[in-house]
Amino acid sequence: MGNRGRFGKYGDIKRIGRLRRAKKDIAIGKEFVRRGDDGSRPGDGAAFPKMALRLQMAKGSHWDFIIDLSGRVFHEYGPYDKIIQEWLASGMAFTILSVHGRRPVGFAMINLLPKEYGPQDETELLAIAVEPGMQRSGVGQRLIKVVEKKAKALDIKRMALHTGEGNFVARRFFEKAGFTELRTERNFYPKGQNALVMIKDICASIPSPSGSGSDV
Numbered sequence: 186m187g188n189r190g191r192f193g194k195y196g197d198i199k200r201i202g203r204l205r206r207a208k209k210d211i212a213i214g215k216e217f218v219r220r221g222d223d224g225s226r227p228g229d230g231a232a233f234p235k236m237a238l239r240l241q242m243a244k245g246s247h248w249d250f251i252i253d254l255s256g257r258v259f260h261e262y263g264p265y266d267k268i269i270q271e272w273l274a275s276g277m278a279f280t281i282l283s284v285h286g287r288r289p290v291g292f293a294m295i296n297l298l299p300k301e302y303g304p305q306d307e308t309e310l311l312a313i314a315v316e317p318g319m320q321r322s323g324v325g326q327r328l329i330k331v332v333e334k335k336a337k338a339l340d341i342k343r344m345a346l347h348t349g350e351g352n353f354v355a356r357r358f359f360e361k362a363g364f365t366e367l368r369t370e371r372n373f374y375p376k377g378q379n380a381l382v383m384i385k386d387i388c389a390s391i392p393s394p395s396g397s398g399s400d401v
């Protein structure tokens with residue numbers, strides 16, 4: 186995940202007030218979100234046999250879940266419940282939620298700039314998280330696919346991200362999703378850990394895992 190006050194190379198948290206005022210300009214398209222798909226797991230088609238896994242845009246009523254999950258899974262890096270709350274409130278974050286049955290189970294968040302900034306070539310995957318009990322079931326892979334598709338539809342060329350240098354599960358996950366390591370940023374996180382910057386060219390076609398349907 187990213188760090189407080191950083192939105193990729195574009196700015197810092199001080200801009201939030203201005204961005205809030207420009208919130209209405211942010212292009213968030215419901216058309217990119219498919220609802221009610223069959224919930225099959227990429228690759229094996231059998232992880233969610235009873236309840237559908239849906240992907241939808243996060244609304245205000247989902248903030249509590251997103252903040253709570255972030256506080257739990259990112260706590261070793263810093264106060265990410267508060268940091269994520271600031272990103273949500275900034276109006277610069279586009280967030281996709283994954284829902285299993287009626288229960289939210291994960292989210293992915295990227296930054297999208299207001300139109301006044303001009304064309305956006307790069308976005309940052311600010312955070313992605315899946316409920317611990319639902320991990321390793323293909324939820325994360327589907328979330329990332331949908332945010333990539335959203336970014337691609339906005340002519341964004343690259344997606345970058347920060348992840349903990351010691352977060353080997355996340356590193357493996359992002360590698361499998363097509364990200365490559367770019368550099369290390371020392372003491373990036375509020376609690377002092379180094380971050381690895383990873384990047385993906387999203388102009389290249391997004392491979393569809395065999396056996397999975399399209400998410401959007």
Ligand SMILES: CC(C)(COP(=O)(O)OP(=O)(O)OC[C@H]1O[C@@H](n2cnc3c(N)ncnc32)[C@H](O)[C@@H]1OP(=O)(O)O)[C@@H](O)C(=O)NCCC(=O)NCCS
Binds near residue numbers: 315324347354
């Ligand atoms: C990283 C995270 C989002 C992955 O989500 P997920 O739904 O569990 O991942 P998926 O089931 O889609 O896994 C996709 C691939 O990632 C890799 N992967 C995921 N979890 C893994 C694990 N525990 N060990 C090894 N590889 C793993 C595998 O290659 C997997 O494919 P496979 O199951 O076919 O082998 C999830 O582990 C998480 O929420 N972690 C805590 C928060 C975090 O660290 N976020 C990333 C930094 S922002």
